[in-house]
Amino acid sequence: MPSIIAAEFNRPSNYKIVTDLAKEYGVNLDIVILLVAINRVSLDELSEYFVDNLGLDKVRADELADKLRENFFLPILNKLAFLSPNPSPEDHTIIKDIFSKQLLNELTADPVLINALNRKIFMWLSEDLDGAKRQIENAMLNNQETITPGKITVNNEKVPGTISNWLRCFMSEQGAVNFDSLSISEFLSSSRNTANLTAEEKKILSALLNTYRNIKFFPDSMPSDDGSDWAIIPLPIVESADTTPSQLSSQPKEERLSEEEVPPQASSGAVAPTLDADRINKINQLKLLLKRYGEDSIEGQAIGEEIAKLEHGQ
Numbered sequence: 001m002p003s004i005i006a007a008e009f010n011r012p013s014n015y016k017i018v019t020d021l022a023k024e025y026g027v028n029l030d031i032v033i034l035l036v037a038i039n040r041v042s043l044d045e046l047s048e049y050f051v052d053n054l055g056l057d058k059v060r061a062d063e064l065a066d067k068l069r070e071n072f073f074l075p076i077l078n079k080l081a082f083l084s085p086n087p088s089p090e091d092h093t094i095i096k097d098i099f100s101k102q103l104l105n106e107l108t109a110d111p112v113l114i115n116a117l118n119r120k121i122f123m124w125l126s127e128d129l130d131g132a133k134r135q136i137e138n139a140m141l142n143n144q145e146t147i148t149p150g151k152i153t154v155n156n157e158k159v160p161g162t163i164s165n166w167l168r169c170f171m172s173e174q175g176a177v178n179f180d181s182l183s184i185s186e187f188l189s190s191s192r193n194t195a196n197l198t199a200e201e202k203k204i205l206s207a208l209l210n211t212y213r214n215i216k217f218f219p220d221s222m223p224s225d226d227g228s229d230w231a232i233i234p235l236p237i238v239e240s241a242d243t244t245p246s247q248l249s250s251q252p253k254e255e256r257l258s259e260e261e262v263p264p265q266a267s268s269g270a271v272a273p274t275l276d277a278d279r280i281n282k283i284n285q286l287k288l289l290l291k292r293y294g295e296d297s298i299e300g301q302a303i304g305e306e307i308a309k310l311e312h313g314q
């Protein structure tokens with residue numbers, strides 16, 4: 001199974017939906033999740049499956065099928081469609097919604113999901129650099145998701161530990177233009193507000209601060225001038241996918257399911273070959289570099305030639 005599908009299905013927030021429903025209805029849902037993912041059971045057949053295989057009566061089976069469909073399957077399929085390399089008119093709105101209301105879920109996501117989201121962000125930046133930066137930054141500054149349960153002190157005021165307030169906290173202590181690695185490390189290790197945070201909370205806060213820096217000061221915040229190792233949301237240093245419970249697993253390339261075994265809702269655009277996605281991402285990064293150097297410069301001409309090669313699959 002393509003790794004991006006397995007990663008989205010196994011996202012902890014999604015997995016919790018399934019475990020909560022399984023507990024509520026006294027059934028094991030792991031098998032049916034797999035059967036739907038490999039197109040053995042359709043979403044319209046869920047209720048019938050629950051009656052025939054899990055012993056639920058028709059009323060409870062219909063109820064569970066509706067909850068699983070609306071709260072689990074459809075959001076996942078919509079997210080996979082968004083994360084595909086194919087552009088959509090809704091992409092910019094979805095990205096803004098993520099940064100304003102769902103960022104915490106992405107900061108801790110599987111690397112394959114972070115990579116896919118970063119590709120979408122770079123696509124927007126390549127189309128409208130200043131507009132994309134401004135809208136994403138504003139979304140973060142107004143994000144009310146809670147990172148830490150306790151209150152923090154910002155400008156002598158006790159406030160909730162939200163994304164918005166933690167960004168304000170950093171800027172009040174370190175300055176609004178001092179978003180380098182050293183200042184972030186100093187803040188995490190020496191601020192009174194971070195003194196009692198757990199290691200996991202500091203890790204998430206570090207990812208948040210680096211994400212804000214990467215978008216606010218883009219492209220100067222990137223580690224190279226050639227597009228290599230670029231990321232807006234930083235990738236975790238250690239992958240933890242093997243240590244968490246999972247409903248689905250991705251198979252080695254030679255064992256991946258054939259096209260007809262991929263969910264029809266996802267195969268129409270939610271998943272594309274890794275090479276295509278990487279090529280599109282590289283093209284978008286080069287277009288950003290082209291804006292910096294200009295098309296008529298020597299560097300710009302070289303970049304333009306490289307873009308043309310990539311666009312023609314060379």
